[in-house]
Amino acid sequence: AQKITQTQPGMFVQEKEAVTLDCTYDTSDPSYGLFWYKQPSSGEMIFLIYQGSYDQQNATEGRYSLNFQKARKSANLVISASQLGDSAMYFCAMREGHKLSFGAGTTVTVRA
Amino acid sequence: GAGVSQSPSNKVTEKGKDVELRCDPISGHTALYWYRQSLGQGLEFLIYFQGNSAPDKSGLPSDRFSAERTGGSVSTLTIQRTQQEDSAVYLCASSFSLNTGELFFGEGSRLTVL
Numbered sequence: 001a002q003k004i005t006q007t008q009p010g011m012f013v014q015e016k017e018a019v020t021l022d023c024t025y026d027t028s029d030p031s032y033g034l035f036w037y038k039q040p041s042s043g044e045m046i047f048l049i050y051q052g053s054y055d056q057q058n059a060t061e062g063r064y065s066l067n068f069q070k071a072r073k074s075a076n077l078v079i080s081a082s083q084l085g086d087s088a089m090y091f092c093a094m095r096e097g098h099k100l101s102f103g104a105g106t107t108v109t110v111r112a
Numbered sequence: 113g114a115g116v117s118q119s120p121s122n123k124v125t126e127k128g129k130d131v132e133l134r135c136d137p138i139s140g141h142t143a144l145y146w147y148r149q150s151l152g153q154g155l156e157f158l159i160y161f162q163g164n165s166a167p168d169k170s171g172l173p174s175d176r177f178s179a180e181r182t183g184g185s186v187s188t189l190t191i192q193r194t195q196q197e198d199s200a201v202y203l204c205a206s207s208f209s210l211n212t213g214e215l216f217f218g219e220g221s222r223l224t225v226l
Contacts, residue, residue, distance in 0.1 A: 022164055035214075043201065043219060044219055045203065045205070045215075045217035047214045047215070047216075051212065065214060080226065091155065092157075093156075098143065098160055098168065099157060099160065099168070100157070100163060100215060101144070101156045101157065102147075102155040103154055104153065104154040105153075105154050
């Protein structure tokens with residue numbers, strides 16, 4: 001079974017608008033962590049944001065926020081005020097113990 | 113530099129040959145991971161090292177794949193008798209602590225098996 005599901009293979013967003021990237025996860029472990037990484041066309045993996053399973057508040061990092069809905073097992077990434085440089089592949093990942101499992105990714109294309 | 117360093121950045125080999133990929137993690141990082149990323153796909157976990165503990169090899173796809181980490185620092189991923197389906201980008205990542213979860217990734221080694 002897939003640990004991390006990203007159902008949107010690709011998305012287009014207008015510059016300066018917000019975009020939400022979906023991520024659902026599957027675990028029976030009460031302690032886990034959720035992450036989002038950005039991979040531009042250059043191939044590097046860039047850490048964006050982290051949410052712990054026991055964190056009460058949604059994580060935010062600048063223009064990135066994580067909409068954590070624990071009961072629904074979802075951890076959607078919201079990018080506000082999109083910029084052309086946000087065009088990239090975005091991966092949701094979950095840590096259980098030491099193992100970090102990644103979703104298939106969502107390609108975001110920001111249009112001017 | 114202070115980041116995760118991987119070499120070679122590109123490797124083209126013939127089917128059946130052995131290849132070695134090297135990863136030099138960030139100094140002081142005790143956790144080291146190898147992942148594989150096929151074109152346009154997500155990251156596939158291969159192996160995990162943590163300090164002097166026994167590695168988690170559960171992600172290695174076959175016995176042609178092996179990895180070692182010498183002295184708790186540099187790691188080498190070896191693929192024996194390469195096959196065309198081994199073509200991918202092999203990413204190494206290291207971490208000081210998993211509490212915040214941030215893995216620092218190298219730029220990857222792109223392997224092409226002809």
